[in-house]
Amino acid sequence: DAKTTQPPSMDCAEGRAANLPCNHSTISGNEYVYWYRQIHSQGPQYIIHGLKNNETNEMASLIITEDRKSSTLILPHATLRDTAVYYCIVRVPGDNDMRFGAGTRLTVKP
Amino acid sequence: GAGVSQSPSNKVTEKGKDVELRCDPISGHTALYWYRQSLGQGLEFLIYFQGNSAPDKSGLPSDRFSAERTGGSVSTLTIQRTQQEDSAVYLCASSSLAYSYNEQFFGPGTRLTVL
Numbered sequence: 001d002a003k004t005t006q007p008p009s010m011d012c013a014e015g016r017a018a019n020l021p022c023n024h025s026t027i028s029g030n031e032y033v034y035w036y037r038q039i040h041s042q043g044p045q046y047i048i049h050g051l052k053n054n055e056t057n058e059m060a061s062l063i064i065t066e067d068r069k070s071s072t073l074i075l076p077h078a079t080l081r082d083t084a085v086y087y088c089i090v091r092v093p094g095d096n097d098m099r100f101g102a103g104t105r106l107t108v109k110p
Numbered sequence: 111g112a113g114v115s116q117s118p119s120n121k122v123t124e125k126g127k128d129v130e131l132r133c134d135p136i137s138g139h140t141a142l143y144w145y146r147q148s149l150g151q152g153l154e155f156l157i158y159f160q161g162n163s164a165p166d167k168s169g170l171p172s173d174r175f176s177a178e179r180t181g182g183s184v185s186t187l188t189i190q191r192t193q194q195e196d197s198a199v200y201l202c203a204s205s206s207l208a209y210s211y212n213e214q215f216f217g218p219g220t221r222l223t224v225l
Contacts, residue, residue: 041218042218042219043114043201043203043217043218043219044201044203044214044216046213046214046215049213087152087153098143098153098155098214099152099153099155100145100152100153102151102152
């Protein structure tokens with residue numbers, strides 16, 4: 001069973017920020033939040049991860065609530081190439097089994 | 111540098127035949143994973159290799175599925191007596207435990223179609 005819940009789909013206008021939510025209410029203290037995305041016909045691509053502090057890299061920002069029960073992935077200026085399925089995963093680094101749920105299908109529209 | 115590669119990219123086979131899928135991980139990565147993704151579904155973990163340790167086979171759906179990793183590098187996933195429900199994209203990923211967060215790098219996948 002996936003430990004996360006995400007909306008099945010979202011739309012975003014090109015150039016606007018895309019905010020993708022994820023609920024992980026049963027997250028344990030040593031589990032990190034990871035985000036991956038999968039563009040059509042490609043393998044999943046790592047985006048970002050975090051434990052409890054907000055994180056930012058060249059691709060996205062990750063906002064984790066203080067109780068760690070939910071998080072939001074932010075793509076600050078979405079482009080058409082960001083259209084993909086986005087997966088939120090919680091796991092302990094080194095866990096063999098990274099369980100992907102169904103993810104959120106983000107469609108960026110012109 | 112080179113990423114994870116998989117071959118073939120597409121495989122069409124007849125029900126009952128055996129198939130072999132190959133994965134070349136990133137050089138130096140000690141961990142290797144196989145996943146399966148059915149149409150419109152999330153990823154399903156199959157098997158995990160880490161160095162010379164015994165593999166974690168807990169995700170293999172039946173004894174028709176097996177995998178090997180030779181020399182700690184290339185891996186082969188074998189499906190015997192294929193069934194139509196085996197049709198899926200089979201993804202391989204590798205990671206280095208040198209990473210503090212154990213990021214997995216995925217290959218492009220092999221699309222298997224069982225007729």
